Amino acid sequence: MANTETALKEAMAVIEGAVGVALVDYTSGMALGTLGGGKHLDLNVAAAGNTDVVRAKLRAMEMLGLQDEIEDILITLGGQYHLIRLLKARGGNGLFLYLALDNQRANLAMARHQLRKIEAELEV
Template identity: 60%
Template sequence: MAGIDGALKDAMALGAALVDSTSGMALGMVGDSAGLDLQLAAAGTTDVVRAHQRAAEALGLHGEALEDSLATLTHQYHLVRPLTSPGGNDLFLHLVLDRARANLAMARHHVRRIDAELVA
């Protein structure tokens, strides 16, 4: 089982944060890419996660859960995954990937593995 810091380092991203979706606070962060404010990204992404949850409720998508969400920027991908592992309630993982080097299929596979192994 991986701890928060180990799981985030394992993500091999420009930056990664484990975020509490109730407060918008990052519980753990790794990465020091220039121009990347992970605290600000965590807070902004919290609003996106909440919007997805409200939309699913409004649409009556019972039994359906947000598996992950992707924002595609000019030079980055932002991959967000609400955690489903025990102890992961109200937490999500936010990965910032270099678009030129990232493999999205592998990144999605990797965050699923982190979710399964994470001990919060």
């Protein structure tokens, strides 16, 4: 089992094109841990903003009466992919992993696969 710090380090090391990663509590909008980012990607601001995305999608699913779970939310930008993965593993309720990728270097399918693996190993 990996703790938050180990999981974030693994994401940055093994996911090709990773620019930044965060573990976020979407009940509060606070990042519980971040790694990467930089001048043009403030992961704390991204955590708060993407919390709104998750909440909006959950509300829409409720209004539609969808009895399903969100696996990933993908946002494609001109130069980046932003991947939000809601945690289902032990103790992960109310949390998501946020991953920003350089779309010129990233393989989206592999990034999703590796993020799913990191989630499975994460102990919160």
